[in-house]
Amino acid sequence: MPQDFFKASLAETLQVLSRVIGPTFAKGVIIRRPSGEHSAARFSLDSRAIATLQRLRYAHGGRAVLLNLPVRPHLVLLDPADVDHVLQRSPDPFATATREKRAALNHLEPGNVLISDAPRRAQLRPLHEAALATAERVHPLAARCTALIEAEFGAVAGHLPGNEWGWEDFSTAWFRIVRRLVLGDAARDDEAFTALLDRVRGRANWAYFLRQNRALREELLRRIGTYQANADPGSLAARMPRDEAIEPASQITQWLFAFDPAGMATFRTLALLALHPHIASQARAEAAAGHGDRPFTRRCFLESLRLWPTTPAILREATTDVTWGGTRLAKGTGILIFTPFFHRDPARFADADRMNTDIWLSGDSLPLQGLVPFSAGPGLCPAHNLVPFLASLAIGFFLSRGQLSLVGPRMDPERLPGTLDHRAIRIAQTHTTA
Numbered sequence: 001m002p003q004d005f006f007k008a009s010l011a012e013t014l015q016v017l018s019r020v021i022g023p024t025f026a027k028g029v030i031i032r033r034p035s036g037e038h039s040a041a042r043f044s045l046d047s048r049a050i051a052t053l054q055r056l057r058y059a060h061g062g063r064a065v066l067l068n069l070p071v072r073p074h075l076v077l078l079d080p081a082d083v084d085h086v087l088q089r090s091p092d093p094f095a096t097a098t099r100e101k102r103a104a105l106n107h108l109e110p111g112n113v114l115i116s117d118a119p120r121r122a123q124l125r126p127l128h129e130a131a132l133a134t135a136e137r138v139h140p141l142a143a144r145c146t147a148l149i150e151a152e153f154g155a156v157a158g159h160l161p162g163n164e165w166g167w168e169d170f171s172t173a174w175f176r177i178v179r180r181l182v183l184g185d186a187a188r189d190d191e192a193f194t195a196l197l198d199r200v201r202g203r204a205n206w207a208y209f210l211r212q213n214r215a216l217r218e219e220l221l222r223r224i225g226t227y228q229a230n231a232d233p234g235s236l237a238a239r240m241p242r243d244e245a246i247e248p249a250s251q252i253t254q255w256l257f258a259f260d261p262a263g264m265a266t267f268r269t270l271a272l273l274a275l276h277p278h279i280a281s282q283a284r285a286e287a288a289a290g291h292g293d294r295p296f297t298r299r300c301f302l303e304s305l306r307l308w309p310t311t312p313a314i315l316r317e318a319t320t321d322v323t324w325g326g327t328r329l330a331k332g333t334g335i336l337i338f339t340p341f342f343h344r345d346p347a348r349f350a351d352a353d354r355m356n357t358d359i360w361l362s363g364d365s366l367p368l369q370g371l372v373p374f375s376a377g378p379g380l381c382p383a384h385n386l387v388p389f390l391a392s393l394a395i396g397f398f399l400s401r402g403q404l405s406l407v408g409p410r411m412d413p414e415r416l417p418g419t420l421d422h423r424a425i426r427i428a429q430t431h432t433t434a
């Protein structure tokens, strides 16, 4: 049972709004705005957001804070025990389908599991789990994933001047892989499709503040439907039933867009490895052994997600009045888990701002420690195995071709920055294997 929450003063509410919620929204929740991420890095906005919540925690002993926001009240969690309490009790009484999430995701995937009510979730969730092989460390499409990584990164590497990788180079290969893996080989060069998806995601960033463009959304879903109808068996789309009753295109849209943060986190992992050559050597040896499951590389990837979480805000909503400590929390109250605050908690981790792969020795979803890059409980990301698996293969591609060095941005490994703008990363590769 959680401790009582406290009601934030107006000054505290304004601080959380301006330093935590505002900058997170400005950075872009559904698709990163380059200017938002650039400003966050330049002005250390993520570190400031973490410091703001740390001050609240010290002032009020770790109790959750109720903010009286204009649209509706929100409870901000500050204790990992509360994170565990809420995430384990989804979707009832803490719904995953919050009003904010519905407002954003209705722009692009109105039928998606993330914004479905409990009975509909019960129907959809197993379909995602089956397609993405949630329980398996190595996805059944492993051989295909390996072939795609080799072919597409290899193709870009062949044309790279000076063997220096920037986000443009990395993402060109990454999105070819994603389109082929999710939709099938026919989608490989359909960059116009990714541009359309990004356009709709850009609208979704504005949630309630922008009218839905239904024609654009229907065009996106129609194109996904056409790809699915012709998808080759080695694609994820072929693993989702083609039954209009489950709105398959809305389900697949989430996969396509979620592979974007997966790519960012993979590229950031390469930056981390370039900064830590001894850790890179261990991951290189693991890749050389050639097994599908690569626990050490996976932990490196999880460190990238701990240091720079790609889902900074996990939201829930009380479906009914609930007792929180000794007090009533009203139905409809929003709940915010701001993951960077927990992931970078110096009170819990001596190495909060350094790379330490040991943090992940006991699993990839550790809500009682506040480590939830893939969420936890019944709403746990169904790709929490597929994503680190694919990332490990990509990382292995780079490591097996030589040493990596970080051209930019400059980072102190003893004090890693609160934001790492993935577009600013440049990695040089020397073609001498260790």
Ligand code: HEM
Binding pocket: 096, 113, 114, 115, 125, 128, 132, 254, 255, 256, 258, 259, 261, 262, 263, 265, 305, 310, 311, 314, 315, 372, 373, 374, 375, 376, 378, 379, 380, 381, 382, 383, 386, 387
């Ligand atoms: C770095 C990569 C990723 C991260 C960090 C991540 C993280 C998350 C998180 C935190 C949630 C839960 C959100 C919540 O509780 O409100 C979630 C849900 C989900 N993710 Fe991922 N995800 C990633 C990539 C992917 C990919 C590539 C796919 C599909 C191929 C995927 C499919 C889903 C789906 C379908 C849900 C909704 C699950 C549900 O509501 O039951 N994710 N993800």
